[in-house]
Amino acid sequence: MSAAVPNKRKADAKVIILGDYAVGKTCLISRYIDGKYGQHESTIGAAFFLKQWGSYNVAVWDTAGDEKYTGLSSFYCRNAGAAILAFDLNKSTSYESLWARFLPLLEHAKEDCLKVVVGTKRDAMNEDDREITIDEAIEFAKEINKDIDISKLNGEPYFETSAKTGYNVSKVFEYMFSYCLPLDKSFNNKIDGKSTIDLSDDSNRAHRGKSCCHKQ
Amino acid sequence: MSIKAFDLVPAVERFSLMSDKAKTQIECIDVCGKNLYIGTNDCFVVHYIIEERTAPNGKTSFHSNKQGHKYLTLKKPIVQLKAASALNRILVLCDFTLTMLNMLDLEPAVGGAKIKGVTNFCLNDNPVQGNPFTVEVCVCVKKKQVQLYNITDDKMIHVKDISLSETASCIGLDGHVICAALTSQYCMVNYDSGQHTDLFPIDLEHTTPIVKRISKEEFLLSGPSALGMFVTSEGISQRPPLQWSERLLSVGYVKPYILAMNDEFITIHSILDQQQKQAIPFQGGVVLNDFDGRIFVASSKEIYSLVPVAWEKQVQGLLADKRTQEALDLARNANHVGLTKEKFLKIFRRIQQQAAFIEFSKRNFEDALDLFREGQVDVREVISLYPRLMPTSSSYQRCMPSLHDIADINQLSHSDQNIVGEYKLFLISFLESIRGTKDAHGFKQEIDVALLKLYAENNSPELLPLVEEDSGCDLKDCVEWLEKYKRYHPLALLYRYHGETDKALNIWTRLVNGEIQDELFPGFSFVVDILASLSDHDLVWKYVDWALEKDQELSIKIFTERPSQEPPSERLRPDTVIDYLHRFPQAVVTYLEYLVFQKKLEKEKYHTHLAVLYLDNVLQLMKTNNIKKEQIDMARSKLRHMLQMSSLYRVQLILGKAKEQDMHAECAILYGKLEDHEKALKILVHKLRDYVAAENYCLVNSEGRDTGYRKRLFHILLSVYLDPANEKKDLLVQPAMNLLNSNVADFDVAKVIQIIPDNWSIALMSQFLKKAIRTNMHNNRMTRLERMMSRGENLLIKQIGIEEQEDPVVMTEDRPCAVCNRTFNEPSFVRYPNGIVTHIHCAKNKHVCPVTGKLFSTTSS
Ligand SMILES: Nc1nc2c(ncn2[C@@H]2O[C@H](COP(=O)(O)OP(=O)(O)OP(=O)(O)O)[C@@H](O)[C@H]2O)c(=O)[nH]1
Ligand SMILES: [Mg+2]
Numbered sequence A: 001m002s003a004a005v006p007n008k009r010k011a012d013a014k015v016i017i018l019g020d021y022a023v024g025k026t027c028l029i030s031r032y033i034d035g036k037y038g039q040h041e042s043t044i045g046a047a048f049f050l051k052q053w054g055s056y057n058v059a060v061w062d063t064a065g066d067e068k069y070t071g072l073s074s075f076y077c078r079n080a081g082a083a084i085l086a087f088d089l090n091k092s093t094s095y096e097s098l099w100a101r102f103l104p105l106l107e108h109a110k111e112d113c114l115k116v117v118v119g120t121k122r123d124a125m126n127e128d129d130r131e132i133t134i135d136e137a138i139e140f141a142k143e144i145n146k147d148i149d150i151s152k153l154n155g156e157p158y159f160e161t162s163a164k165t166g167y168n169v170s171k172v173f174e175y176m177f178s179y180c181l182p183l184d185k186s187f188n189n190k191i192d193g194k195s196t197i198d199l200s201d202d203s204n205r206a207h208r209g210k211s212c213c214h215k216q
Numbered sequence B: 001m002s003i004k005a006f007d008l009v010p011a012v013e014r015f016s017l018m019s020d021k022a023k024t025q026i027e028c029i030d031v032c033g034k035n036l037y038i039g040t041n042d043c044f045v046v047h048y049i050i051e052e053r054t055a056p057n058g059k060t061s062f063h064s065n066k067q068g069h070k071y072l073t074l075k076k077p078i079v080q081l082k083a084a085s086a087l088n089r090i091l092v093l094c095d096f097t098l099t100m101l102n103m104l105d106l107e108p109a110v111g112g113a114k115i116k117g118v119t120n121f122c123l124n125d126n127p128v129q130g131n132p133f134t135v136e137v138c139v140c141v142k143k144k145q146v147q148l149y150n151i152t153d154d155k156m157i158h159v160k161d162i163s164l165s166e167t168a169s170c171i172g173l174d175g176h177v178i179c180a181a182l183t184s185q186y187c188m189v190n191y192d193s194g195q196h197t198d199l200f201p202i203d204l205e206h207t208t209p210i211v212k213r214i215s216k217e218e219f220l221l222s223g224p225s226a227l228g229m230f231v232t233s234e235g236i237s238q239r240p241p242l243q244w245s246e247r248l249l250s251v252g253y254v255k256p257y258i259l260a261m262n263d264e265f266i267t268i269h270s271i272l273d274q275q276q277k278q279a280i281p282f283q284g285g286v287v288l289n290d291f292d293g294r295i296f297v298a299s300s301k302e303i304y305s306l307v308p309v310a311w312e313k314q315v316q317g318l319l320a321d322k323r324t325q326e327a328l329d330l331a332r333n334a335n336h337v338g339l340t341k342e343k344f345l346k347i348f349r350r351i352q353q354q355a356a357f358i359e360f361s362k363r364n365f366e367d368a369l370d371l372f373r374e375g376q377v378d379v380r381e382v383i384s385l386y387p388r389l390m391p392t393s394s395s396y397q398r399c400m401p402s403l404h405d406i407a408d409i410n411q412l413s414h415s416d417q418n419i420v421g422e423y424k425l426f427l428i429s430f431l432e433s434i435r436g437t438k439d440a441h442g443f444k445q446e447i448d449v450a451l452l453k454l455y456a457e458n459n460s461p462e463l464l465p466l467v468e469e470d471s472g473c474d475l476k477d478c479v480e481w482l483e484k485y486k487r488y489h490p491l492a493l494l495y496r497y498h499g500e501t502d503k504a505l506n507i508w509t510r511l512v513n514g515e516i517q518d519e520l521f522p523g524f525s526f527v528v529d530i531l532a533s534l535s536d537h538d539l540v541w542k543y544v545d546w547a548l549e550k551d552q553e554l555s556i557k558i559f560t561e562r563p564s565q566e567p568p569s570e571r572l573r574p575d576t577v578i579d580y581l582h583r584f585p586q587a588v589v590t591y592l593e594y595l596v597f598q599k600k601l602e603k604e605k606y607h608t609h610l611a612v613l614y615l616d617n618v619l620q621l622m623k624t625n626n627i628k629k630e631q632i633d634m635a636r637s638k639l640r641h642m643l644q645m646s647s648l649y650r651v652q653l654i655l656g657k658a659k660e661q662d663m664h665a666e667c668a669i670l671y672g673k674l675e676d677h678e679k680a681l682k683i684l685v686h687k688l689r690d691y692v693a694a695e696n697y698c699l700v701n702s703e704g705r706d707t708g709y710r711k712r713l714f715h716i717l718l719s720v721y722l723d724p725a726n727e728k729k730d731l732l733v734q735p736a737m738n739l740l741n742s743n744v745a746d747f748d749v750a751k752v753i754q755i756i757p758d759n760w761s762i763a764l765m766s767q768f769l770k771k772a773i774r775t776n777m778h779n780n781r782m783t784r785l786e787r788m789m790s791r792g793e794n795l796l797i798k799q800i801g802i803e804e805q806e807d808p809v810v811m812t813e814d815r816p817c818a819v820c821n822r823t824f825n826e827p828s829f830v831r832y833p834n835g836i837v838t839h840i841h842c843a844k845n846k847h848v849c850p851v852t853g854k855l856f857s858t859t860s861s
Helices: A025-034 A067-076 A092-108 A134-144 A169-180 A185-194 A199-213 B311-320 B324-333 B341-361 B365-374 B379-383 B409-413 B417-434 B444-458 B463-468 B475-484 B488-497 B501-512 B524-533 B537-550 B574-581 B585-598 B604-623 B629-645 B651-660 B664-673 B677-687 B691-701 B707-722 B729-741 B749-755 B762-805
Strands: A013-019 A046-053 A056-063 A082-088 A114-120 A158-160 B006-012 B026-032 B035-040 B044-054 B060-071 B078-084 B089-094 B097-102 B118-123 B135-141 B145-151 B156-163 B170-174 B177-181 B185-190 B195-201 B211-215 B218-223 B227-232 B250-254 B257-261 B265-270 B276-281 B285-291 B294-299 B303-308
Touching: A013 A025, A013 A092, A013 A169, A025 A046, A025 A056, A025 A082, A025 A114, A025 A169, A046 A067, A046 A169, A056 A067, A056 A169, A067 A092, A067 B195, A067 B227, A082 A092, A082 A169, A092 A114, A092 A134, A114 A134, A114 A169, A134 A158, A158 A169, B006 B035, B006 B044, B006 B060, B006 B276, B006 B294, B026 B078, B026 B285, B026 B294, B035 B078, B035 B089, B044 B078, B060 B303, B078 B118, B089 B118, B097 B118, B118 B170, B135 B170, B170 B211, B170 B218, B177 B211, B177 B218, B195 B227, B211 B250, B218 B250, B250 B294, B257 B285, B265 B324, B311 B324, B311 B341, B324 B341, B341 B365, B365 B417, B379 B417, B379 B444, B409 B417, B417 B444, B444 B463, B444 B475, B463 B488, B475 B488, B488 B501, B501 B524, B501 B537, B524 B537, B574 B585, B574 B604, B585 B604, B604 B629, B604 B651, B629 B664, B651 B664, B664 B677, B664 B691, B677 B691, B677 B707, B691 B707, B691 B729, B707 B729, B707 B749, B729 B762, B749 B762
Parallel strands: A013 A056, A013 A082, A082 A114, A114 A158, B250 B285
Antiparallel strands: A046 A056, B006 B303, B026 B035, B035 B044, B044 B060, B078 B089, B089 B097, B118 B135, B135 B145, B145 B156, B170 B177, B177 B185, B185 B195, B211 B218, B218 B227, B250 B257, B257 B265, B265 B276, B285 B294, B294 B303
């Protein structure tokens, strides 16, 4: 529970992040919002951030991964326009939880809720020890989004990220935001310029990321 | 972490009904204006009047006065009571029955309306219907449903039943929305639209369900894991949850704080950042709630109020703890009752300034900078924290009451030089950021002087623009400082900025002479540029000597690169300058070149002088031993260029010297200037054997003249080649041939043939002759062509002329002859071109008009 946000501003869209405890959900969000990587206490209940997206405000909800909060997380999913299903690339059980535990929670989200699968801690993964293949993850991501139209989006709803290095982080959020609140082109450029994340670093990596995570 | 947001103040002490009823305990309370009602465990309703008083020291106290009490004869505890002032009634829940009492005398309301089987009830604070004398009430009944009633002062009208999936234990009501705690979960029902929304599970083992309406369309519920969950009427959350302690009993809200009570503590959270702000130990609490913005809390025997500490005081408390972000958030969100916008802004700005100095002392420079700027701090307050940076003339006194307790940056940094350095860098960026903005208005001197001192210490190149233009730096403070740090060049610039150019130049001369050093000083040429642009010519003369002795070639710019719009001055007249420069031979040459070539002054004196100097230079070089030929060639070509280009110098003077030294090329040019072309060409041909130059000579010297002149020059050259008196004339046959066959040369062929030696073969001449004939022929034909075309044209014009003049001659019977004045008898007559008409016999001469005597052309055309 952090981030004092003026509560009066009403959010134009809501996105939420789900996933097992300690997969790095809070780190991912704070990397995006504050541009920093730091240690966080395990999230209690939920936390909340507002992010400016063009002229819109997006509410970003961070949830607690611990099982005892499952009931709450489902409540916080209500009305979400997009959700991140996060798993730790180095821990295959966290991948299995997505299907078993978290996907059902999104029942209360909007009908056309976009589900973005995100493998975290990419920096800590050795390509040789990969447990979940990219193809398998993309397959899963496509399957769970089969009822909504994502053809306008840039790539598949699967990303591999590192909150530690910033790799692919802003791409995930921009992918979701542009699904919920499409901006016209000129605005998009402005967003890029204003992003809180070290773009020079990120955009290079994002490029590599595309070739690695989005084989078409 | 903590802040004192509330004070616990007794409201009703040692509550007792009758001295003997020691068992009587408080179950529930309600406060409505000055009326305080208590429901007891032994079925009493007690009425107090309480008065709140504020002592001069700001302390609040309560005085209570018991008004009466009522025993409801049910021997059961009063579970809930709620005043409805619009109806003048109190709603009382006791033994599962909801009844009404009069507010003042506590007698049962007439009619005795009641609802049975009620476990819990609540009033709608956001009613949907407009009648002020009706209260909307929702009650929980034992079955799986809740019921809505409209209650007037004597009736309880049943409106609606709403069934639920489970039995509700407590409820909240807002508009059309009922929020209910069921046995396993919370749910939200819109009884208008009929929409049911399940919220989240209730963990009855660890939490008491609480439904607290905190504002329009927003509820606060006690969730699992002791979380305080915010839920809007739409069934979603817009704020993160609060982390509460276990076993909460009740909750109250006054903006921006949530107060929650368990059996040991009252904890206070801010809804701004969801953090806990205060915890007040409070044992044996029974109930806590907010009543029209006031918080009351009851234990079994006593009632207290939680009086909010004034927000200004809370903010100052936070600032004292150096919690600036919280202080600013609180100030922004506090209840600003009784403050105009301007007044609040003034207070808020001061808070920002205080916060800024706190961040400053914590070395959070980014935040400090923003706050200093947003809070519009007096820049002098900041500068004055840095010893010796304020102008000595300043009489600035630090702001009272003081904004901070900082003595100076040395105190903050414990004189650690690295930290002092950081502070100084911060001040630089702060001052740079406000320099030129409206915040700097009126403090230009303070800002610029401080910047100058900081830059001087760091030896920053920013010093230069600071002292060069639009500078607020005065001499008094800055001279000493710049000297101390040996920033001599900026010092000189500052002198110059303040019009003390002599002092400035004095420093620069010392810098050039190496007496003092400053790496910012760009060097000697800089001083020259200054002198060249100086409008004070006396000062120019003062330093010219020094400059020229340093470097003639550079320093002459002082005279040659004057500002273009400088008015002519007696002190800088060319003659004066030339007279002065005689000691500096190189400089004179450059200066004369400037006068002759650049200014294009057409004065014989300068031209001759420059030519003589060039010549002297050549002669000097020729006298020197071991000199490279190229060097001499260079000097001579410069001379020749001058001789050729100018026509204003005294030719004879130069010619005399040039002849003495056998400088043939120069002589040739000079003879050319005298139009003694034969001599010139002879030199070129015989002495220099430079036939190309000779040919060139003819071209150059005939430039701008007619072709005859040109032909004459080439003819002279040819005659020089073919001079029969020349012994080595055979050697010149080839050049002569070349000349004859040259494309550029131009000859009078007839004259050429006359001087061609007889022994030359036709073959030798054939090319020339062919060309000559062809040219002649061509010219001939061209001339004829031209003539014929002219004639054609002439004819045409004549024809037009005749057509213009053509007029019929009208002969009538009475037209007389112009000569004899008699009429015509025959059809023939004579008409002269001027229109005179006569008899044939009267026209004696057809070429002379018989009347006017005018002569007409005799040639027929
Ligand atoms: N190497 C590496 N470690 C990471 C990364 N992101 C998070 N971590 C680590 O993973 C741990 C958990 O991160 P959190 O962000 O707190 O995890 P969470 O998903 O929010 O956990 P809960 O709040 O308990 O649900 C922390 O110790 C982080 O240091 C990453 O990108 N790379
Ligand atoms: Mg977390």
